[in-house]
Amino acid sequence: MSSTVAPLELQPASRNPLGAGLARLDQGQKIKLGLGALALLALLLAFFLLGRQPEWRVLYANLSDKDGGAIVAQLTQMNVPYQHGLGGQAIMVPADLVHDTRLRLASQGLPKGSITGFELMEANRFGMTQFQERLTFQRGLEGELTRSIQSLSSVQSARVHLALPNQNGFFREQQKPSSSVLLTLHPGRTLDRAQVAGIVHLVASSVPEMNPKAVSVVDAAGNLLSQSPDAQSQSSNAQRLLYVQQIEQLHVRRILDILEPLVGPGNVRAQVNAEVDFSVAESTSEQHRPNQNPDSAAVRSQQVIENSQATPAAPAGVPGAVSNQPPVPGSAPINAAAAPLGVSGNPEQAAGNSRRESLTNYEVDKTVRVVREASGTVRRLSAAVVVNHRNSTDRNGNPSSAPIAPEQLEQMSSLVRQTIGFNEQRGDSVNVVNAAFKVVPLSQEAPLSWWQQTSNQELLRSLAWPLGLLGLGLLVLLGLVRPAFKQMQATAALPRHAPAQLSALLDETPERPGLPSPTALAAPSADIKRLADAKRLALENPVAVANIVKGWVNGEAPA
Secondary structure (H helix, E strand, O other): OOOOOOOOOOOOOOOOHHHHHHHOOOHHHHHHHHHHHHHHHHHHHHHHHHHOOOOEEEEEEOOOHHHHHHHHHHHHHOOOOOEEEOOOOEEEEEHHHHHHHHHHHHHOOOOOOOOOOHHHHHOOOOOOOHHHHHHHHHHHHHHHHHHHHHOOOOEEEEEEEEEOOOOOOOOOOOOOOEEEEEEEEOOOOOOOHHHHHHHHHHHHHHOOOOOHHHEEEEEOOOOEOOOOHHHHHHHHHHHHHHHHHHHHHHHHHHHHHHHHHHHOOOOEEEEEEEEEEOOOOEEEEEEEOOOOOOOOOOEEEEEEEEEEOOOOOOOOOOOOOOOOOOOOOOOOOOOOOOOOOOOOOOHHHOOOOEEEEEEEEEOOOEEEEEEEOOOOEEEEEEEEEEEOOEEEEOOOOOEEEEOOOHHHHHHHHHHHHHHHOOOOOOOOEEEEEEOOOOOOOOOOOOOOOOOOOHHHHHHHHHHHHHHHHHHHHHHHHHHHHHHHHHHHHHHHOOOOOHHHHHHHHOOOOOOOOOOOOHHHOOOOHHHHHHHHHHHHHHHHOHHHHHHHHHHHHHOOOOO
16 A cells, blocks of 8 residues: 655744744734734723823812803813813812912912902993992992801801892981891801801991891791891790700719719719799889988988068267267076067167078988899709619629619718709709619621721722723733734744654555564554654644645555
């Protein structure tokens, strides 16, 4: 039997092994290799760009549409990259450009803000009517008040509406101005009464002849914050309730502070009920004392009336030494009747009667006393205290509880009375009870898994893109690139002595099948090696093997 073996053409080793390997790949393998290389290049580029992505910071937030559009247009002219954040309510730029961009925008007057004040008066148009001028002034005043109110720390935004009637001297009764203020507070913040009153007086003082009662302040929920008669009464009741709660909490805190060092923290429960009198009482009393001694009494008024009708005798006689002599002293008998009032000397010299009246009024002793009792007086205190049993542990570590001795309980009651300022006349009561507390086991929450913790979640989010790109790159490398390179390396690793071994193996005179001799059972190592080379050649170069088998079938002689 003769067989022809097709010539096995073995190309000499090329100087460029990569080009030779690519030449030995089929069309499909070349396409896969190209796609894999492109995919790897794209992944490397994406990883590089994501690694160099700038950190964005907020440039301005809570801008109006007008200011936002002006800032975006200016950033485009300045070639500054930007993006929108916080649902479109903020404009963000790279962190290293924040301060520079703000300064450059501020030099151009941006953002202008949606609130305009008296700068409206600077753009007066020619031919503006009196009504337009008055309306512009009102808008400017509203804007200035809005800016002042928004400067408060608790106010997020505000709107001020002014009602300024036209003053006319022909009206008998002039209408007074009024105002309303709408406030939007920051989340979690409130305004107390003093702050609301400050806003009211700020608005009332900015408008001439405006009464603070004509200013209404409303929050975003529609609640009236300014004081009214009903609101004042409600606020007063709320303050009274708050005052009572503060008194009760103060006494509870005092009881806990005095008893917890004795029985341990968590072993005392106390409640205090305070009855407070908020009524205002005023009493006036007037007292009159008996008349005092006239010498020490105070004279209120004194009236003296004197009336005399006596006419002195006209001088007569010859002028001389005798007529110039003083009158002779009067003489009257000792036991004679008294002369009339106003008559002295000789009764004959009196020509009429004299009258004298004296009236003295003394001040009445009176005491007026006005007593006004203070509001918020504590009328009665009631304290209830529960003390847990005394817990102990024996030598074996077993917990046990025992009631507190009556003597110690009485001492605790005395301490509580002294702490709250016990007053028996006021009707105060203190009750200290010893009882075992019921221990309720707290449900212990299972610790969160590592993937449920917030810090780990943030770390995973930050590593999601790099890990995803790395996994995709490995998939492309193992699925597309690695098989092609493996095929190229396997084909290039064909040994040089393979044709000789294949010719020796496929000789023209093959051995006939027969029973092997006992000495031929152990095949030489050279034949095993040739057989392995032939198998490897069949796997790596199936075309040559196919040609050999074809020659055998056709009966052609080997080359």
